[in-house]
Amino acid sequence: MNTDIEFVQKFNLAYNAMCKPLCQQLKLPQTAFDILMFFGNNPEYRTASDVVEIRRIKANLVSVNVDKLVREGYLERREAPDDRRKTLLFCTEKAQDVIEKGRMIQSIFKDTLLDGTDEASKKIFLHMLHVMEENMDNILKGAK
Known part of the structure; x- marks a missing residue:
């Protein structure tokens, strides 16, 4: 069904459109912004390989x-204490303001997507997303 592919494409295009003013202000490509937000929102991940x-x-x-x-001073490289060949990436103080603005954009984006939806429907939808994510994890585990 084409609408499934179109939905994912529209989702990404809409998210990028909401991020565009901040990216332009910071002179950061969307991919750089996405990487910064990845590290800001997921401190358990520390390497470029994690992003990939x-x-x-x-x-x-x-x-x-x-x-x-x-x-540009948003990320800092550090040698991993247990393996000098491994480089860890950390968000700097300069990145914190960008990450906070990015989180606000993400929150507004989520709220805008769910605009016009009652609380019961939101709860069902979020539950279904959780179930689908677990199912995808199981599929991926089986594929390895």
Whole structure:
């Protein structure tokens, strides 16, 4: 069914449209912003490989955008204490304001998507998303 693909595409386009003014203000490409938000929202992940694996952004794009974020002072590289070959990435103080603004955009985006939906429907929808996520995790575990 084409509408499934169209929904995912529209979702991404709408989210990017809401992020665009902040990205333009910061002179950051959407991918760099997405990477920064990934680390800001998921402190348990610390490597560029995590971004590639979890967010499914191509390694070359992650590399270029991580370099940009480091150069511009949003991310800091540190050697992993247990493995000097591994580089960990941390959000800097400069990144905190951007992450907070990004979280506000994400919250407004979510609220806008659910606009016109009653609380009972929202609860069912969020439950269904959780169930689908668990099912996808099970599919992916079986595929490994």
